[in-house]
Amino acid sequence: MNDTPSRYHPDAMIAEDIHAYLDQHQRKSLLRFITCGSVDDGKSTLIGRLLYDSKMIFEDQLASLEIDSRKVGTQGQEIDFALLVDGLAAEREQGITIDVAYRFFSTEKRKFIVADTPGHEQYTRNMVTGASTADLAVILIDARKGVLTQTRRHSYLAHLIGIRNIVLAVNKMDLIDFDEARYHAIVDDYRLFATSIGIGDFVAMPISGFKGDNVTTLSPNMPWYSGPTLIQHLETVELDANIDQEKPFRFPVQWVNRPNLDFRGFSGLVSTGRVSAGDPVRILPSGRTSAVSRIVAFEGDLDEAVAGQSVTLTLADEVDCSRGDVIAIANDPPEVADQFEATIVWMADEEMLPGRPYWLKLGTQTVTVQIQAPKYQVNVNTLEHLATRTLDLNAIGVANLSTDRPIVFEPYARSRDLGGFILIDKVSNATVGAGMLHFSLRRSQNVHWQALEVSREKHAELKNQRPAILWFTGLSGAGKSTIANLVEKRLVLMNRHTFLLDGDNVRHGLNRDLGFTEADRVENIRRVGEVAKLMSDAGLIVITAFISPFRAERQMVRETMQPGEFFEVHIDTSLEEAERRDVKGLYKKARAGELANFTGIDSPYEVPENPEIRIDTTRMSPEEAAQTIVERLLGWS
Amino acid sequence: MARLLTHLERLEAESIHILREVVSETERPVMLYSVGKDSAVMLHLARKAFHPSPPPFPLLHVDTTWKFRAMYELRDRMARQSGMELIVYRNPEAMDRGINPFDHGSLHTDMWKTEGLKQALDKYGFDAAFGGARRDEEKSRAKERIFSFRSTNHRWDPKNQRPELWRNYNARKAKGESIRVFPISNWTELDIWQYIHLEGIPIVPLYFAQKRPTVERDGLILMVDDDRFPLREGEVPVERSIRFRTLGCYPLTGAVESEASNLPEVIQEMLLTTTSERQGRAIDHDQTASMEKKKQEGYF
Numbered sequence: 001m002n003d004t005p006s007r008y009h010p011d012a013m014i015a016e017d018i019h020a021y022l023d024q025h026q027r028k029s030l031l032r033f034i035t036c037g038s039v040d041d042g043k044s045t046l047i048g049r050l051l052y053d054s055k056m057i058f059e060d061q062l063a064s065l066e067i068d069s070r071k072v073g074t075q076g077q078e079i080d081f082a083l084l085v086d087g088l089a090a091e092r093e094q095g096i097t098i099d100v101a102y103r104f105f106s107t108e109k110r111k112f113i114v115a116d117t118p119g120h121e122q123y124t125r126n127m128v129t130g131a132s133t134a135d136l137a138v139i140l141i142d143a144r145k146g147v148l149t150q151t152r153r154h155s156y157l158a159h160l161i162g163i164r165n166i167v168l169a170v171n172k173m174d175l176i177d178f179d180e181a182r183y184h185a186i187v188d189d190y191r192l193f194a195t196s197i198g199i200g201d202f203v204a205m206p207i208s209g210f211k212g213d214n215v216t217t218l219s220p221n222m223p224w225y226s227g228p229t230l231i232q233h234l235e236t237v238e239l240d241a242n243i244d245q246e247k248p249f250r251f252p253v254q255w256v257n258r259p260n261l262d263f264r265g266f267s268g269l270v271s272t273g274r275v276s277a278g279d280p281v282r283i284l285p286s287g288r289t290s291a292v293s294r295i296v297a298f299e300g301d302l303d304e305a306v307a308g309q310s311v312t313l314t315l316a317d318e319v320d321c322s323r324g325d326v327i328a329i330a331n332d333p334p335e336v337a338d339q340f341e342a343t344i345v346w347m348a349d350e351e352m353l354p355g356r357p358y359w360l361k362l363g364t365q366t367v368t369v370q371i372q373a374p375k376y377q378v379n380v381n382t383l384e385h386l387a388t389r390t391l392d393l394n395a396i397g398v399a400n401l402s403t404d405r406p407i408v409f410e411p412y413a414r415s416r417d418l419g420g421f422i423l424i425d426k427v428s429n430a431t432v433g434a435g436m437l438h439f440s441l442r443r444s445q446n447v448h449w450q451a452l453e454v455s456r457e458k459h460a461e462l463k464n465q466r467p468a469i470l471w472f473t474g475l476s477g478a479g480k481s482t483i484a485n486l487v488e489k490r491l492v493l494m495n496r497h498t499f500l501l502d503g504d505n506v507r508h509g510l511n512r513d514l515g516f517t518e519a520d521r522v523e524n525i526r527r528v529g530e531v532a533k534l535m536s537d538a539g540l541i542v543i544t545a546f547i548s549p550f551r552a553e554r555q556m557v558r559e560t561m562q563p564g565e566f567f568e569v570h571i572d573t574s575l576e577e578a579e580r581r582d583v584k585g586l587y588k589k590a591r592a593g594e595l596a597n598f599t600g601i602d603s604p605y606e607v608p609e610n611p612e613i614r615i616d617t618t619r620m621s622p623e624e625a626a627q628t629i630v631e632r633l634l635g636w637s
Numbered sequence: 638m639a640r641l642l643t644h645l646e647r648l649e650a651e652s653i654h655i656l657r658e659v660v661s662e663t664e665r666p667v668m669l670y671s672v673g674k675d676s677a678v679m680l681h682l683a684r685k686a687f688h689p690s691p692p693p694f695p696l697l698h699v700d701t702t703w704k705f706r707a708m709y710e711l712r713d714r715m716a717r718q719s720g721m722e723l724i725v726y727r728n729p730e731a732m733d734r735g736i737n738p739f740d741h742g743s744l745h746t747d748m749w750k751t752e753g754l755k756q757a758l759d760k761y762g763f764d765a766a767f768g769g770a771r772r773d774e775e776k777s778r779a780k781e782r783i784f785s786f787r788s789t790n791h792r793w794d795p796k797n798q799r800p801e802l803w804r805n806y807n808a809r810k811a812k813g814e815s816i817r818v819f820p821i822s823n824w825t826e827l828d829i830w831q832y833i834h835l836e837g838i839p840i841v842p843l844y845f846a847q848k849r850p851t852v853e854r855d856g857l858i859l860m861v862d863d864d865r866f867p868l869r870e871g872e873v874p875v876e877r878s879i880r881f882r883t884l885g886c887y888p889l890t891g892a893v894e895s896e897a898s899n900l901p902e903v904i905q906e907m908l909l910t911t912t913s914e915r916q917g918r919a920i921d922h923d924q925t926a927s928m929e930k931k932k933q934e935g936y937f
Contacts (some may be wrong), residue, residue, distance in 0.1 A: 014905055
């Protein structure tokens with residue numbers, strides 16, 4: 001492969017005219033791409049080859065590479081390029097990469113950022129992450145094996161994330177004697193599949209990452225191939241950034257820039273389109289209009305800003321605008337909605353729970369979201385649609401979701417910034433999922449809150465009381481129902497209007513379709529929370545007695561109420577004590593394995609961190625407890 | 638007709654976006670300022686991100702007292718120029734025990750830098766710290782996220798990092814936890830130099846070749862920066878034309894012999910050279926993947 005000079009690294013130019021080199025270098029563009037395949041496909045070897053050929057590897061690195069190649073390499077005495085790109089120590093010992101790693105190299109025309117993700121089964125999360133910022137995907141196929149299940153999986157995921165440029169790199173051509181017929185058979189095979197999932201176009205090329213054929217230079221071993229080398233293609237493929245500039249102007253506001261009373265700017269990154277001073281704009285979700293007066297940058301005002309640039313805008317009018325708002329071209333603004341259909345990729349060990357409130361972060365907007373049971377899950381290997389009630393780690397599904405307030409969005413196919421979101425667990429703060437909005441549901445445009453003539457306040461006033469929810473929580477057998485009944489009796493004696501919702505009773509009617517899995521428990525509490533909220537709107541003091549083991553759902557109900565109207569009452573009885581009492585004989589059954597998902601035994605109870613009222617039942621009789629709760633509710637203590 | 642953004646413009650826009658996200662989503666951010674070339678770029682980006690406001694966070698220099706004099710000079714000048722508060726923190730225990738790079742080896746880095754940083758973050762209650770690390774520096778860095786989460790005792794768990802999709806960063810954390818944020822993750826060494834050149838960013842003159850007093854020790858060329866440098870028997874400082882590719886504590890940082898006295902020449906030399914920049918640092922020679930071990934212990 002040494003018959004043509006490397007196109008990568010013009011040593012002569014650097015040595016002779018560094019200024020000319022610098023001038024050329026600063027005009028390079030940037031392409032981000034992802035490589036998909038397993039170690040067996042020679043993916044790490046290919047990336048190692050790209051880095052090596054572009055001289056991104058220094059002598060000291062090469063020296064340690066040679067030592068490593070002899071110690072753990074898989075290529076005998078030859079340099080094992082794959083070792084260049086395997087990072088963490090534990091992974092190196094196992095011989096696999098298990099995460100997304102980013103690699104860098106450049107040619108005369110472009111700088112490249114490569115997202116390197118592993119090819120084994122449990123990798124949907126990593127590949128989706130790596131692909132989310134990529135303009136192009138290189139799908140690697142081992143020429144000896146042809147199109148495999150994983151090839152289909154990689155292609156499906158790349159397409160799902162909206163990558164327009166697919167390269168089919170048929171690798172290890174050297175191991176099949178550069179067989180043209182075999183290559184064409186593989187490409188035809190792949191085309192059938194690609195068309196079936198909506199990949200309209202792709203570029204195929206026969207290569208050898210190990211030997212270098214058709215990577216940087218055209219291979220003398222395959223004179224029958226007349227297409228570009230991999231590098232040539234990467235250098236010339238059209239960038240998403242250029243296409244984004246032709247879309248309508250969108251500017252999610254990150255930060256309000258207010259150094260003094262005379263300046264109020266809105267800082268952000270132009271997501272799509274372009275903007276000039278004087279352009280009429282609309283601020284979403286409010287819909288107010290104004291015009292751009294200045295485009296402020298450190299080096300002086302700009303005439304124009306385009307997709308991909310970070311700038312600060314000032315507006316002609318004093319309009320309300322803050323983080324989370326989107327400034328858009330006035331005559332073609334994005335939609336605002338609160339109910340959507342979306343594809344969701346689940347990324348956490350704990351399964352997705354329909355109905356549980358999560359944070360949804362879309363660009364600079366963060367809202368509470370509830371996801372309905374998925375319509376279906378996609379088997380990423382067969383692409384079949386499967387029925388499911390939830391999503392496990394690495395599962396991909398389609399579901400409807402609703403946010404607690406309207407958000408500014410665009411379908412993902414039109415904008416990654418305004419259509420791609422992450423899901424965050426409200427307790428652990430972990431990123432548990434990601435998703436892509438398809439469209440808003442018509443419902444959300446047509447179903448409005450009916451303004452009620454008799455207000456919540458009127459209902460409460462008639463009853464001469466302040467509505468409230470007394471939310472009892474605690475282990476089975478802690479004494480919730482007993483104490484809740486005593487509380488209600490006392491309140492009724494005081495002419496208060498109350499209603500007690502009891503766990504066991506509700507499960508006979510409203511929630512009789514629900515079991516005791518984690519997902520069903522969440523739905524159980526969601527429904528009870530909604531009913532309790534409606535009753536409080538009617539002016540009632542609602543008492544609920546449910547184990548309600550999860551913080552997230554208790555928090556969800558709390559957030560629907562006015563401050564001071566929600567009382568979390570922790571009936572605090574230790575597991576030992578509750579089990580000793582075992583009023584209903586349930587602990588015995590659970591211990592005997594006859595009852596699954598029993599709180600405290602094989603299902604967790606998340607203790608309230610800051611309950612309004614905590615009752616220690618080992619130090620208080622039920623009557624004393626009831627008295628304490630009533631006094632707290634009425635503000636006597 | 639599209640206006641093609643260059644790779645440097647796109648890297649700049651990405652870094653600025655990250656800086657603004659952190660300021661919007663955390664309570665008390667700080668920028669770790671080591672006075673090196675990467676810090677210089679990061680500070681410049683911060684000034685651009687919030688212009689016309691000054692960057693709304695302080696600079697923190699975790700000092701070892703063993704930095705080159707030229708670094709202290711630039712540090713103070715840049716703080717004045719940017720209008721930012723400069724916090725200098727020195728680990729009082731290392732101070733009391735007189736920890737130095739000549740007698741204490743790796744304990745020097747551990748106490749002044751690793752411990753010093755943890756102490757400073759705790760003392761001021763910073764919940765987010767910008768650092769100038771880059772993914773191209775070292776293999777284990779290639780996998781680190783831009784937002785890197787640390788437990789309440791500052792430990793990094795490589796198995797428990799959050800996936801980062803699109804430009805959508807999750808900065809939520811529990812009380813006591815903190816984030817290290819690396820806004821220039823995707824820059825390479827060449828990008829850094831090119832950007833410094835294009836933007837005219839001030840850097841420490843030690844990056845440029847000049848005749849300086851040196852001794853050669855264990856294969857490294859060390860600069861005798863002040864009279865605290867303990868000369869071994871028979872060692873006489875020799876004037877050599879040297880410069881530094883990376884700057885740390887002066888006795889730990891090896892220089893290279895060079896005639897490159899301006900930026901284009903430095904870049905030229907860098908492009909034609911055949912060793913990676915971290916080779917000059919004694920800290921990395923211990924064992925393979927030593928950075929990864931250090932990171933888990935809380936080294937930046």
